[in-house]
Amino acid sequence: MVPLSHYLVLSAILFAIGMFGALTRRNAIGILMALELMFNAVNVNFVAFSRYLPQTMLQGQIFAIFVITVAAAEAAVGLAIILGLYRNFKTINVDEINLMKW
Amino acid sequence: MEKAIDRLSSASLAWGVPPVVLQMTLMLAVAIAVILFISVSVMFMIWWERKISAHIQVRYGPMRVGGWHGWAQSLADGIKLLIKEDIIPAGADRFVFALAPMVVFAAALAAYVIIPFGPNLIIRDLNIGVFFYISISSLTVVGIIMAGWSSNNKYSVLGALRSAAQAVSYEVPLVVSILGVIMTVGSLSMVEIVEAQQRIWFIVPQFVGFLIYLTAAIAECNRLPFDIPEAESELVAGFHVEYSGMRFAIFFLAEYANMFTVSAIATALFLGGWHGPLLPPWLWFLLKTYFIIFIMMWLRWTLARLRVDQLMNVGWKYLLPLAFLNMGITGLVLVLRG
Amino acid sequence: MTVAHALFFGVAAFTTGAALFVVLARNIVHCAIALVFTFFGVAAVYILLDAEFLAAVQVLLYVGGITILLLFAIMLTSRISARGVKIMNEQVGSSALVVFVIMGIMTYANVKGLALVAAPPPASYATASIGRLLLTTYVLPFEAVSILLLAALVGAIILARREREKD
Numbered sequence: 001m002v003p004l005s006h007y008l009v010l011s012a013i014l015f016a017i018g019m020f021g022a023l024t025r026r027n028a029i030g031i032l033m034a035l036e037l038m039f040n041a042v043n044v045n046f047v048a049f050s051r052y053l054p055q056t057m058l059q060g061q062i063f064a065i066f067v068i069t070v071a072a073a074e075a076a077v078g079l080a081i082i083l084g085l086y087r088n089f090k091t092i093n094v095d096e097i098n099l100m101k102w
Numbered sequence: 103m104e105k106a107i108d109r110l111s112s113a114s115l116a117w118g119v120p121p122v123v124l125q126m127t128l129m130l131a132v133a134i135a136v137i138l139f140i141s142v143s144v145m146f147m148i149w150w151e152r153k154i155s156a157h158i159q160v161r162y163g164p165m166r167v168g169g170w171h172g173w174a175q176s177l178a179d180g181i182k183l184l185i186k187e188d189i190i191p192a193g194a195d196r197f198v199f200a201l202a203p204m205v206v207f208a209a210a211l212a213a214y215v216i217i218p219f220g221p222n223l224i225i226r227d228l229n230i231g232v233f234f235y236i237s238i239s240s241l242t243v244v245g246i247i248m249a250g251w252s253s254n255n256k257y258s259v260l261g262a263l264r265s266a267a268q269a270v271s272y273e274v275p276l277v278v279s280i281l282g283v284i285m286t287v288g289s290l291s292m293v294e295i296v297e298a299q300q301r302i303w304f305i306v307p308q309f310v311g312f313l314i315y316l317t318a319a320i321a322e323c324n325r326l327p328f329d330i331p332e333a334e335s336e337l338v339a340g341f342h343v344e345y346s347g348m349r350f351a352i353f354f355l356a357e358y359a360n361m362f363t364v365s366a367i368a369t370a371l372f373l374g375g376w377h378g379p380l381l382p383p384w385l386w387f388l389l390k391t392y393f394i395i396f397i398m399m400w401l402r403w404t405l406a407r408l409r410v411d412q413l414m415n416v417g418w419k420y421l422l423p424l425a426f427l428n429m430g431i432t433g434l435v436l437v438l439r440g
Numbered sequence: 441m442t443v444a445h446a447l448f449f450g451v452a453a454f455t456t457g458a459a460l461f462v463v464l465a466r467n468i469v470h471c472a473i474a475l476v477f478t479f480f481g482v483a484a485v486y487i488l489l490d491a492e493f494l495a496a497v498q499v500l501l502y503v504g505g506i507t508i509l510l511l512f513a514i515m516l517t518s519r520i521s522a523r524g525v526k527i528m529n530e531q532v533g534s535s536a537l538v539v540f541v542i543m544g545i546m547t548y549a550n551v552k553g554l555a556l557v558a559a560p561p562p563a564s565y566a567t568a569s570i571g572r573l574l575l576t577t578y579v580l581p582f583e584a585v586s587i588l589l590l591a592a593l594v595g596a597i598i599l600a601r602r603e604r605e606k607d
Contacts, residue, residue: 002448002488008550010452010485014459016543021463023535024528029513030468033475036506037459040482043498051489058569061494062578065570068501069585073592075506079513080599086517095529122443198469229565230496237496240504244476247511251469259515266508273504290567 007048014041028082028092032075039071132225136214144358145176151399158403183354186347191254194344198252203345203352205245210359212238217366218292220376220384231292232284235367236277239322242360243269246331249353250341261340264410265331269322271417276318278425282311282432283371296375303374310428312372314421316397319364321417323357326402330410365394448488455481466527468518472510479503493567 014037021034043064050060086092110124149164152175156163168174190199216231218224228234243266250262284290286307287298298304305312321328332340342353369375369390376383408416458481461474479502486495574582 002444005551006448006452007485007489009547010455012543012546012550013456014482015546016539017456017459017463019542020535020539023539024532025463026527026529027468027518029510029517030463030471030527033462033471033510036475036502037462037478040478040502044482044485047486047489047491047494051491058566058573061491061566061570062573064491064494065497065574066581066585068497070588072501072505073589075509076596077592077599079509080596082513083516083600092517120443195467195469198473201473228492230492230567233493233496233500237499237504240500241476244503244507244511247508247515248469248473251511251515263512263515266512270504270508 004048004052007052008045011041011045011048014038014044026093026095028085028094029079031094032078032082036071036075039067043067133211136211136225140211140214140355140359140362143362144355145180147358147361147395148176148179148354149173150396151402154396154399155403158400180351183347183351188348189344189346191344193254195252195254198248199344200349202245202249202252203349203356205248206242207352207356207359209238209241209245210356210363212241213360213363216292217363218296218370218375219387220382221293223384224293227291227293230290232280232295232367232371233290235363236273236280239360240269240273242356246341249345253341253344255344258341258343261331261343265324265341268324268328268331268410268413268417271414272318272321272328272421275314275417275421275425276322278422278429279311279314279318280371281429282308285429285432285436292370296370296377299374300377303372303377305372305374308372308428308432310424311432312368314425314428315368315372316394317421318417319368320398320401321413323361323364323398325361325398327405327408328413329407330413361395361398362391365391365398368394444488451481451484451488455485468514469511472507472514475510476503476507479507491566493565493570 018034018037018041021037022031025031025034046060046064046067048060050058050064082092085097089097091097115121149172153163153171164172164175166172167178190196213235215225216228216234218227246265246269247262250258250260250265253259283295283304286304287295289295324331330340332342342350345353366387369387373390373394375390376387378386381389455478458474458477462471462478465471465474479498483495483498486492486498
């Protein structure tokens with residue numbers, strides 16, 4: 001039987017990779033993709049706990065469904081914002097969009 | 103079948119081979135059998151389509167290759183496609199260009215897991231049966247976008263974007279029309295859905311659902327009247343314009359395999375699956391599936407092509423409200439019936 | 441090393457490799473395709489955890505929805521042909537350090553704290569239970585999420601619309 005800690009370590013690794021991508025990529029869509037990686041890592045964590053706790057109440061899976069749904073909504077709005085950014089700045093590299101920087 | 107597998111597994115244990123090796127070999131054998139079935143079926147469907155189109159257009163179609171009505175025509179076409187030169191356009195993204203047909207074919211192949219050919223002839227009766235098909239069919243769109251983008255060709259990109267928009271738009275009425283059947287049965291498993299149609303096929307209570315499903319399925323397969331993404335006269339074959347030879351053969355195979363899958367699911371969900379009086383169950387299933395394929399081919403050579411804005415209008419403004427109405431009425435009837 | 445272990449390590453290695461490709465690839469379209477593979481890897485993890493309905497939902501929504509959104513946005517905004525463009529900003533060193541520290545803390549906590557082994561698989565499949573729970577105990581978050589989706593739909597349409605050239 002695979003112990004729970006294996007799944008949690010996998011979730012931690014995926015979260016770390018996602019965080020690295022969100023902190024370092026210049027392309028705004030690349031940052032969004034790294035964000036999706038972080039959401040997936042969190043979902044793996046939820047579902048692993050929902051499976052391994054003695055009383056399987058499926059709350060982990062239901063929360064994972066909500067996380068997926070909200071991530072989809074957020075990706076849609078985020079990409080619409082990125083399209084607006086591209087139209088105004090002609091670039092989506094986030095370190096070139098610094099009009100409000102002091 | 104089960105006893106043979108049990109004997110094989112005990113024999114393999116006696117030889118010191120772990121049972122997982124036997125399971126892997128069985129899975130591989132089943133996958134190869136499915137690919138063979140798809141190949142033969144697709145070759146037949148291509149010949150059949152040429153014959154149907156010919157007779158609708160008052161001509162003969164293939165008559166020479168192989169003697170009787172040109173039955174070996176698709177075999178000859180397949181050999182021709184295989185021996186063609188493998189051309190990759192100059193500025194194309196080689197890796198994505200090569201991967202795209204495989205993704206589309208993988209999506210088409212994976213859906214065969216849940217097709218119920220007969221009472222014990224389903225590869226795996228997943229308890230999320232129909233939902234599995236719905237999830238896997240959304241992978242086709244990713245493959246199409248990859249194909250269009252990597253070809254480095256404006257017509258490809260246009261065709262891919264239109265195809266993606268169309269597929270995504272018609273997925274919603276497809277799923278909602280299936281929901282009427284699922285609500286009536288109370289389970290997602292394909293075998294249970296077919297078993298629930300022993301007395302009456304679901305096409306009778308869910309006739310509107312069947313029509314919506316058929317329309318959305320034709321749109322999902324990119325067939326006329328919804329084939330603006332691969333319209334030969336408009337977009338120079340759309341997203342697969344730069345593909346030739348074996349890669350194009352894989353796209354073609356995937357499209358016809360998709361047609362078979364969609365018709366098979368229509369048969370299982372609406373036409374009673376394998377139920378029928380005299381013939382063996384798998385024969386009934388194949389006959390009903392090919393009947394629906396015949397309807398799809400008939401529609402292709404009879405109706406005119408929809409423009410892309412008309413297509414989106416039909417999907418969002420007519421099919422989707424109708425599908426929701428169907429689901430609502432089905433739910434109401436189920437609740438009132440207790 | 442049982443089959444379950446081998447399967448888990450295979451799936452975990454595949455998912456981690458694809459995730460690394462997502463954050464390190466140069467061409468953004470390759471990132472999106474690696475993201476598709478990552479989503480499939482996570483769906484495989486869900487199937488290993490007896491959550492097959494969630495695996496199908498993951499493939500349907502992530503691969504069939506979010507990936508297509510991302511690909512559309514990439515096609516509408518990027519200039520692939522630019523060579524020599526940096527893909528990482530100046531924070532690579534410090535963020536790698538921070539990420540390693542956080543990953544180390546999380547891994548240590550996960551390995552040390554929890555020695556749970558799996559409960560036997562549930563008697564009935566989860567799909568019916570999830571449906572029932574969503575419509576009884578969790579109906580309020582369910583409805584709230586539907587309103588959120590409506591707001592996101594309207595917002596995305598308004599944000600992405602072309603400016604009307606009125607004069």
